Amino acid sequence: MSTAPPSAAASADTDEPIAPPTDRPAARRTTSVSPDGAAIWRAVRMPLLLAALVLIVVAGTVLITGGRERGDLDPRAADPSGSRALAELLRRQGIDVTLVTDTTALLTAVEQTPDTTTVVVPFPERLTDAQLGAVGVLRPARTVLIAPESAALEAFGVDASDSGTVSTGVLQPRCTLPEAERAGSVNLGGRGYISNAQGAVRCYPQEGQPTLAVVPRESGDVVLFGTGNPLRNRDLDEQGNASLSMQLLGGHPTVLWYLPSNAEDGGQEGLLHLLPAGWRFGILQFGIAVVLFALYRARRLGPVVTEPLPVVVRATETAEGRARLYRRGRTAGHAAEELRAAARARIAARLGVPSAAAPTALADAAAARTGRPAADIHDLLYGAVPIGDDGLIALADRLDLLEEHVKTGEPQP
Structure with a gap:
């Protein structure tokens, strides 16, 4: 009768997974996201090529025009307008x-x-x-x-x-x-x-x-x-x-x-005006090349892409968080208006009343639906700011009750 190796028996008793035997250590995996030398070269080779091209053009222009200083009636200038x-x-x-x-x-x-x-x-x-x-x-x-x-x-x-x-x-x-x-x-x-x-x-x-x-x-x-x-x-x-x-x-x-x-006389001209014309032309060319390269490499604006949120937040948590912000800021009036505005929108949609209708029109429609006096409904939907947290809670309960009766069409006691 054969017996299991001690290691197998120990594993069976402890329910621990057994690592596969290997003759050599596992290859080390790298999780670095830093760019390597090849990636850096691919990113900078085009700007370096453009810069080298600009330098070649500038150097050629200076060599070709060297010794010919431009200027109208300038005794150094060999161009047609010089002397x-x-x-x-x-x-x-x-x-x-x-x-x-x-x-x-x-x-x-x-x-x-x-x-x-x-x-x-x-x-x-x-x-x-x-x-x-x-x-x-x-x-x-x-x-x-x-x-x-x-x-x-x-x-x-x-x-x-x-x-x-x-x-x-x-x-x-x-x-x-x-x-x-x-x-x-x-x-x-x-x-x-x-x-x-x-x-x-x-x-x-x-x-x-x-x-x-x-x-x-x-x-x-x-x-x-x-x-x-x-x-x-x-x-x-x-x-x-x-x-x-x-x-x-x-x-x-x-x-x-x-x-x-x-x-002369105060040095009002800047450093750029002191440079030879060939160098100013070269700087202009280089600036144009940089702008064109930036446009070439710029991210194109395409259609909006929707992406899933990394974390799903429940609606109740969002509501509770906003309520805490309102409470911390002592903005009971703003919170009450938010509750009333949401209730008015839902009630108007239920009753078929336009959203831009007058407050009396919405109150009259709700009163006809529930049998409650229009003045009370108008006061509930457009009334004064409640006092304290208790008043705000009471307002929310009364709005929920009104919406429920509007939804069911039952008369409200």
Whole structure:
């Protein structure tokens, strides 16, 4: 007769389950919900790819446009509106062309060599009042103003007036200015100038208004260009533009080209304005890429999905919880109105009375159904606030009794 192993017997006596024998430990199960390396890479690879693409585009833009600083009539700019070609031609003639972006530096340089310096001021109306006041008192050997208006002419002490805008085109000198006679026809126009100063020379009339004038002052003279076309890269090789510009700007060994920086006089411009144009364009591209990626990855709004509640709460528990809140807040009136509103809705539905009906209509219908006076029913459904918890309980009992009689149609005693 065979006997069961001791372990089996013990298990039988104690009714405990027997663990299956194993030769190796069970594999450990992980319950971690933290993302692993592969999940992190899948999440960040698209943003990294977009960032790398933006950096490549920005770097390519900077390399392509490197050394070409943009700016209208800027002696460093090689784009069509710049004046780098004219500056290089003047330097080949031995003339020192220096870009000055600081007003204090310009004042110091002119004070050191006033008799051998030409100051070029493109679009003086763009200067601030403080800059106009500081530069206008300078008296170098020659001052060249590009398209100045009346306020700038007054600030620089020029005995001339602005006669308004005129059309641009190829114009003839029609004057005795040697530089204009040697240059011949040029692309001028833009603004016209009138000057009755002694010794003033007026050239290149358009629509009856001279668009180039040389006006003497007590020290040096002032050259007024109606437009900056003869100085720009795109027009320099046309007509006599290069000849006229080089003669009028290259009459002295030093040319100071005054283009004040945006951050001068108080630093009102922010850091973004100090960045090169290529970097600002790259930042804009990067911002657009980020917005597009956010829209691509954003959660789509679809239809509402119902999900089962994790815990089923009985209606009685909900009612008891709300009642405790009302009691804690001492809002017996609000609780009574809630009870009455619910009772009115049920009674109206039972009697077929519209929910928007007047209180008297509901009371009369309930009175006809139960045989109770309409005034008592009106007081019960729309009456005063009960006093204390006992009054609230009594109100609830009376409402239940009224609903029961309305439901059964039995007369109420």
